[in-house]
Amino acid sequence: MDNLIALLVAAPLLGAAVLLCGGRRLDAVGHWIGTVLASASFVIGAILFADMLGKDEEHRAIGQHLFSWIPVEGFQADVAFQLDQLSMTFVLLITGVGSLIHVYSIGYMEHDERRRRFFGYLNLFLAAMLLLVLADNYLLLYVGWEGVGLASYLLIGFWQHKPSAATAAKKAFLVNRVGDMGLSIAIMLMFTTFGTFAFGPVLEATGETGEGKLTAIGLMLLLAACGKSAQVPLQSWLGDAMEGPTPVSALIHAATMVTAGVYLIVRSGEIFNAAPDAQLVTTVVGAVTLLFGAIVGCAKDDIKKALAGSTMSQIGYMILAAGLGPIGYVFAIMHLVTHGFFKAGLFLGAGSVMHGMNDEVDMRKYGGLRKHMPVTFVTFGLGYLAIIGFPGLSGFFSKDKIIEAAFAKGGTEGWILGSVALLGAAITAFYMTRVMLMTFFGEKRWQPDEKGNEPHPHESPRSMTIPMIVLAFGSVFAGGFFGIGDRFLHWLEPVTEHAHGHPPIGATAITLSTVTVMIVGVGLAYLQYGRRPVPVVAPRGSLLTRAARRDLLQDDFNHVVLVRGGEHLTRSLVYVDHTLVDGVVNGTAASMGGLSGRLRKLQNGYARSYAVSMFGGAAILIAATLLMRAV
Amino acid sequence: MNPVNYLYLAALLFTIGASGVLIRRNAIVVFMCIELMLNACNLAFVAFSRMHGNLDGQIIAFFTMVVAAAEVVVGLAIIVSLFRSRHSASVDDASLMKL
Numbered sequence: 001m002d003n004l005i006a007l008l009v010a011a012p013l014l015g016a017a018v019l020l021c022g023g024r025r026l027d028a029v030g031h032w033i034g035t036v037l038a039s040a041s042f043v044i045g046a047i048l049f050a051d052m053l054g055k056d057e058e059h060r061a062i063g064q065h066l067f068s069w070i071p072v073e074g075f076q077a078d079v080a081f082q083l084d085q086l087s088m089t090f091v092l093l094i095t096g097v098g099s100l101i102h103v104y105s106i107g108y109m110e111h112d113e114r115r116r117r118f119f120g121y122l123n124l125f126l127a128a129m130l131l132l133v134l135a136d137n138y139l140l141l142y143v144g145w146e147g148v149g150l151a152s153y154l155l156i157g158f159w160q161h162k163p164s165a166a167t168a169a170k171k172a173f174l175v176n177r178v179g180d181m182g183l184s185i186a187i188m189l190m191f192t193t194f195g196t197f198a199f200g201p202v203l204e205a206t207g208e209t210g211e212g213k214l215t216a217i218g219l220m221l222l223l224a225a226c227g228k229s230a231q232v233p234l235q236s237w238l239g240d241a242m243e244g245p246t247p248v249s250a251l252i253h254a255a256t257m258v259t260a261g262v263y264l265i266v267r268s269g270e271i272f273n274a275a276p277d278a279q280l281v282t283t284v285v286g287a288v289t290l291l292f293g294a295i296v297g298c299a300k301d302d303i304k305k306a307l308a309g310s311t312m313s314q315i316g317y318m319i320l321a322a323g324l325g326p327i328g329y330v331f332a333i334m335h336l337v338t339h340g341f342f343k344a345g346l347f348l349g350a351g352s353v354m355h356g357m358n359d360e361v362d363m364r365k366y367g368g369l370r371k372h373m374p375v376t377f378v379t380f381g382l383g384y385l386a387i388i389g390f391p392g393l394s395g396f397f398s399k400d401k402i403i404e405a406a407f408a409k410g411g412t413e414g415w416i417l418g419s420v421a422l423l424g425a426a427i428t429a430f431y432m433t434r435v436m437l438m439t440f441f442g443e444k445r446w447q448p449d450e451k452g453n454e455p456h457p458h459e460s461p462r463s464m465t466i467p468m469i470v471l472a473f474g475s476v477f478a479g480g481f482f483g484i485g486d487r488f489l490h491w492l493e494p495v496t497e498h499a500h501g502h503p504p505i506g507a508t509a510i511t512l513s514t515v516t517v518m519i520v521g522v523g524l525a526y527l528q529y530g531r532r533p534v535p536v537v538a539p540r541g542s543l544l545t546r547a548a549r550r551d552l553l554q555d556d557f558n559h560v561v562l563v564r565g566g567e568h569l570t571r572s573l574v575y576v577d578h579t580l581v582d583g584v585v586n587g588t589a590a591s592m593g594g595l596s597g598r599l600r601k602l603q604n605g606y607a608r609s610y611a612v613s614m615f616g617g618a619a620i621l622i623a624a625t626l627l628m629r630a631v
Numbered sequence: 632m633n634p635v636n637y638l639y640l641a642a643l644l645f646t647i648g649a650s651g652v653l654i655r656r657n658a659i660v661v662f663m664c665i666e667l668m669l670n671a672c673n674l675a676f677v678a679f680s681r682m683h684g685n686l687d688g689q690i691i692a693f694f695t696m697v698v699a700a701a702e703v704v705v706g707l708a709i710i711v712s713l714f715r716s717r718h719s720a721s722v723d724d725a726s727l728m729k730l
Contacts, residue, residue, distance in 0.1 A: 605729030607661075607722045611652050 013127035019120030030116030042095035082136035097255035100467035107463035125151035129256040168240035179227015186220035218278025229261025246351030254344035286320030294427035299548030327501035338394035341474030342386040349380030372457035379472040386475035394479030408501025429521025637678035644671035
């Protein structure tokens, strides 16, 4: 069984290699190769999962040592895999949702002439992400981490003929690099502190290490997680990443990429447990991002960008939960999985809407689509109910647990974090209801475009609707399946350890208030977007709305502080270089030149003048000799 | 006769020679002035030899004469070829070696 682990990664990697090196010959079958290999990985994952369930809890974690990568005295880097319950959860999510997205892409990318290449990149994405979650040491994890960055760059910029897509891809890559720096520094710190970077030894040795070092490592890991998971302050790439094809957005937001940061923090749980300061920073980052994303999501008229804001916010919940320590790890992962279902479903639904609307993304030009796209409406609607935490659906179970855990943090912090999480739930309900109402309800608002092509909204082909239906099932039932009887908790507990949190107010009260704020959010959105007609041209809006439309000025902030700041820094350095350094060098050269010019005049070619200097010199020498004698 | 007087004469001759080297332009005259300086030195050497009562000075005077003879050969040859090429024996005309 152990030997199957490598195949999990190998299958999509093989797909990527074949599709990207195969050339035009494979254009006709490329998408099938990609889909089959992604599904093969899922099947292997399912076999391993069944095998894992058959064992008792103590012996579930298995590993496979593939080969020694860098065997040097005192430095041992292996390509070795580890498959425990946490990795297994991710493997099933990545390959399962990933395969569905592959199937969906067959229909969605049907008319794209570079479809083969697209599937190659998708497979590469899956392979990198699987490597990331299966690695048994931080260095191999880093390889997968970078692979995910590369694949996301290629996919976000897939339509590279659009300058905006090329820029967005570059932006995602650059922002991710900042986070990657954090991870590489963390790995170096681990090596100097523990002498190794394999998960087992590092996480076991945390007990004997100073808190300062662990805090440093924890903060660097958090920086890495911020980059990959689009958390404040490295969140700016996520909105622009919507330039990629919609299946890519679904893949990035649900199964791969943004979940990597949560995985990293939960996997490094022991480090964070021993570094309370790093944990506090993590919860603050999560809480801030949670509100940030939710506010941005409220103001966007672009359906994909509204969903992107929502992803940011939901990942904020997970990071918040992961920062809470043992009381939150399990719920972070649980929310991650349920979020994987409903967010993938929502994105695929959004893609389906765009597919029927000539790639229009502005929700103000939708309206009343429920009659034209019944399947999309129902699946999107179920995803919507799941994400706002409608009682009984997935999001309800996982989000409620996180809010409960936030309150259970204790003290003032607990109250603040819990209230923020509750407020986030209300805003989530508001913006998702807004998306729902603007897209599927009300009057039709679409117009013929400049060329006179009026969109004819229609249901998408079977290859697109089936994945949406499957994901909708997950959105509805996953949460209940995991949550009722604490099934997920028992499954993951041996790996992540779990402490039962005791919130200062009763769990029932928290659940009730969650539902209440959700209803308030839905009601407010209904008053604004359901009762009144939605204007086709966006109203000017309040100061906050306008700021939120510009992603709460994140790009302006980056521009002013980082771009301008960098420019000023380089300019002042250039100025110093020109005036001071060049001044010294040029000044020396000029004074030497001037001196030589004067000396040159002595070389006039007249033998008599040379004779004078000779006689003069001799006279001075003699005079000096005599003087010395006299003295 | 007091040998110091020979030294005075030698100094006078050397000064005349040096002045000639510095002042005159004709290469032949400059050359003669150099010879004059050499002979002034010889005179001084011989005078010192006499004063100190040993032969070192006289031996060096002989050396000087030999070197001077060789120098005359080379020097005159240079002056002659210089004159042939530029029809002038002025040292100031031969001032091309400069920056």
